[in-house]
Structure formats: structure tokens, C-alpha cells
Amino acid sequence: MDKQTVVVLFGGRSSEHSISSATAGGVLGAIDRERYEVIPVGITRDGAFVLEEDRPEKFPLDADHLPEVVDNGTRVRWPEPGGDRMLRVAAPDGSTVDLGRIDVVLPLLHGLHGEDGAIQGFFDVLDVPYAGGGILDSAVCLDKHFTKLALSAAGIAVAPGITVRQSDWESDPESIRRAVSELGDVVFVKPSDAGSSVGVSRVDGGEGLDEALRIAFAESPKVLIETQVSGREIEVGVLAGRDGARARASLPGEVVLTTRSFYDFEGKYLGGDGVDIVCPAEVDESLIAELQEAAVRAFEAVDGRGLARVDFFVTPEGRLVVNELNTMPGFTPISMFPKCWIASGLSYRDLITELIEAGLHR
Incomplete structure (x- = not known):
């Protein structure tokens, strides 16, 4: 059986960049190599698509080492819509190499620009098959x-709560405090569009609400405050x-x-x-x-x-x-x-295959 080419895509511009990179390390180590040819493509924190090394051990996740995609000077060139689906890479010296025809992309991206429908729309426009969620459910x-x-x-x-925009908090914080007081003694403050518990705080009895909102607004201009x-x-x-x-x-x-x-x-x-x-x-x-x-x-x-x-x-x-x-x-x-x-x-391997x-x- 001919192997199919899978582009494993990871990293990204969101605050969950390292989690995505660690996920890629796990997937690269477990994917069925007898069934698939693998092309690892990383996205740097600045949004550049680079050809990454196919080395799972490069992307561990521990308290002393949060992995990331570093700009190595390469630039991945995606195929044109309706074209040959050939993935190419431009080397730092300007030369271009064909990497292979894409059969499917496996996006392992978390957060904005990857889990919000953006990359899904990108691949839909390119007419390149991809795994995972679509545009609507992702967004x-x-x-x-x-x-x-x-x-x-x-x-x-769902949990009772309110949605607070940063502009509302800055213009009328007292009305927000009153609304929060009606939610109960313990609430959770979380960015509306971040994951992995990034920017999430617990607030007891109203103490620390301002700081919790400051942390959440650093991730998103829209925040949920929910009853415990x-x-x-x-x-x-x-x-x-x-x-x-x-x-x-x-x-x-x-x-x-x-x-x-x-x-x-x-x-x-x-x-x-x-x-x-x-x-x-x-x-x-x-x-x-x-x-x-x-x-x-x-x-x-x-x-x-x-x-x-x-x-x-x-x-x-x-x-x-x-x-x-x-x-x-x-x-x-x-x-x-x-x-x-x-x-x-x-x-784990069969789940990736699925x-x-x-x-x-x-």
C-alpha cells in the first residue's frame, strides 16, 4: 500500500504555542510510519510557516523546558487552489524544494489562528483536506x-455567568462588580477565546476581581465571569x-x-x-x-x-x-x-490514525 503524506502542523501565534508543540512531539512519536509519510511544519510565534525537524524528542513538555518553533530561515510554500497540492519549501539561500504532494493536513494548533476556524478556512480555500474541526465548530x-x-x-x-468586554469594564466597573456579586461568593474569570486554562482565575468573595480581569484581558478583550x-x-x-x-x-x-x-x-x-x-x-x-x-x-x-x-x-x-x-x-x-x-x-496511535x-x- 502506498503511503499517504500527512502534514503535521503545530506551534502558532497563540499563547498555547508550547502546548501545540508538545502535542506535535507526542504525535510525531506515535504516528503510524508504515502507513504515512510525515512532513512536520511549524508555525513560529510570529506566524512564519517553517519546515521543522522530524524529531519528537525536540518537543518535550516539562516545567524547565516549554518547547517552541524557532524560525530556522525556511519558508513553507502551500499549493495554489486547484493546483497540484505539492508542498514546497524555500531554503534560506532562496532555492526551492518539493516536499511531496499533500494528502491531508493534521492541524495540532490551539487557540487563536489555529483552533478558531482561521486555519480551517485557509485549507478550505486551498482545497487541501485536513483533519479535525471545521470552520463553524472551531469558531x-x-x-x-x-x-x-x-x-x-x-x-x-451551562454555568450561570456574564460576558464582560474590556471597554465595558473600563467605562463602568461598578456595574460589573454589582453583576458579579449576584453570581455568588465564588466565581471564575476566564478569557472568552483562550484555552489550556491560560488567563483563568478563581475569585472568592469579590477579592481579587480587578487583578483577575487584568490577567484575563491580557489574553482577550472579552471575558466570561461564571458562577462556581x-x-x-x-x-x-x-x-x-x-x-x-x-x-x-x-x-x-x-x-x-x-x-x-x-x-x-x-x-x-x-x-x-x-x-x-x-x-x-x-x-x-x-x-x-x-x-x-x-x-x-x-x-x-x-x-x-x-x-x-x-x-x-x-x-x-x-x-x-x-x-x-x-x-x-x-x-x-x-x-x-x-x-x-x-x-x-x-x-494513542490508532486514535491518531482515526x-x-x-x-x-x-
């Missing part, structure tokens, strides 16, 4: 304000169906906080103390079925196309509240999304 799910609107319209429960929902934090992976089949959901995993007040960046990616990842979650069969059905419903509500991780709170009364959806969830080998699918019987094949056939 809706990156912006948590619009995610909540879409879910609410579908009758899916007490309950278990449960996450479910969803993969789009093929050939008209309905999407399917993984077994649920649980984020168990021991000493941390919430699941922050360090806890998610740097192995910080105070949080345990339990997968599969210890829940009964009826709740598993309810979570899986609710995850697929949420995926359908945002017109999900490739994959998503659906994050829930399960209250003590058994009520399901959707916190958010991620259309390119953390995808390192230690991330919840792969762990959920591994627990469901799909290996995404690539879905991109090739949609």
Missing part, C-alpha cells in the same frame, strides 16, 4: 460566549462519525482536585501536584450512558466535525452542566482526551 467553541449561546439554544445546561458549579469534573471525548454515522463518545475521565482550587495550566500540562486524572472515571453505567449521550448532543449542537472534548460538572444532585468544548483538546500522551479513548480501547482517516474521507 464557536473557541469563543466560550458563543459556545454557551449554542448550547443553551439546544437546551443544554459544585460537583465532579468529568470529561468525555467525542469523535465524529463517518459516512453519515452519528458521532461516538469515549468512556468518561475525571479531574480530581486534591489541593488545587481549580484545574490550571500547571496541573494540566506540567505535572503539578494537587490534581489526579482518573480514567475511566468511577461512575455507574447509567451515568456513563447519560454523559456519553450528553457529550454527543453538545457536539451536534455546535455542528462538530472532527473531534471534541466535552467538559462537564456533575452536581451532587446528578445534574449535568457543560463547562466547555474543545475542538482540538490537549493531545499529548498524558492528556485527558487520549486517555479517555485509550480506556475505551483505542490506542483522525487522519476521517480527514481523508470527509
